[in-house]
Amino acid sequence: MRKIPRQLFVSEALRDQAYGDFPLPIGEQQTISQPFIVAEMTQALQLTENDRVLEIGTGSGYQTAILAEIAYRVFTVERIHALLVKARQLFDKLQYHNIVTRLGDGTAGWAEEGPFDAIMVTAGAPRIPEKLVAQLAAGGRLVVPVGDQHSQELFKIYRDEHGIRKTNLGGCRFVKLVGEYGWGEK
Numbered sequence: 001m002r003k004i005p006r007q008l009f010v011s012e013a014l015r016d017q018a019y020g021d022f023p024l025p026i027g028e029q030q031t032i033s034q035p036f037i038v039a040e041m042t043q044a045l046q047l048t049e050n051d052r053v054l055e056i057g058t059g060s061g062y063q064t065a066i067l068a069e070i071a072y073r074v075f076t077v078e079r080i081h082a083l084l085v086k087a088r089q090l091f092d093k094l095q096y097h098n099i100v101t102r103l104g105d106g107t108a109g110w111a112e113e114g115p116f117d118a119i120m121v122t123a124g125a126p127r128i129p130e131k132l133v134a135q136l137a138a139g140g141r142l143v144v145p146v147g148d149q150h151s152q153e154l155f156k157i158y159r160d161e162h163g164i165r166k167t168n169l170g171g172c173r174f175v176k177l178v179g180e181y182g183w184g185e186k
């Protein structure tokens with residue numbers, strides 16, 4: 001986290017606040033997650049340098065960059081075009097060659113590229129997204145905030161050959177996951 005210039009992932013007006021431990025607006029009614037939750041979710045994924053990772057909700061791209069520093073390759077999906085364009089420009093500028101982006105609804109995952117060693121959802125889901133669990137490799141980990149639209153709990157799902165194991169990592173608050181297997185637009 002020390003290596004990645006977080007100030008580049010927020011607007012110029014918010015740069016002096018970039019290192020505060022709170023979320024900040026990034027436009028389009030979305031937010032960049034606070035550093036603590038980025039660290040907590042990243043740690044929960046137990047990444048190694050050979051892992052292929054799927055991220056749902058690119059947003060500013062800050063969390064994506066953190067994942068790309070640790071893992072082999074990161075596939076990231078964002079539904080809002082303007083945010084994805086900005087994030088991609090930063091990935092190019094910072095020379096991340098192991099980030100693959102896609103515009104669209106990520107609630108169904110990215111079946112063509114799966115299975116994944118790790119999956120991170122950075123928006124709040126109404127329930128554990130089964131399509132994503134299905135795209136976990138054996139030994140794979142998924143972290144996802146699940147709850148209502150005001151507050152959620154962070155779940156870690158671990159999948160092995162016998163089935164899945166679910167751990168609750170505690171309360172959190174995210175913008176909503178909007179899509180076919182998430183919340184509706186309104």
Ligand code: SAH
Nearest residue numbers: 032033057059060078079106122177178179
């Ligand atoms: N990790 C990002 C979090 C951004 S907020 C950061 O720290 O900057 C969550 C993001 O998820 C928003 O950009 C929102 O547009 C996106 N999102 C919500 N539902 C989505 C979906 N179904 N598919 C892809 N992205 C989604």
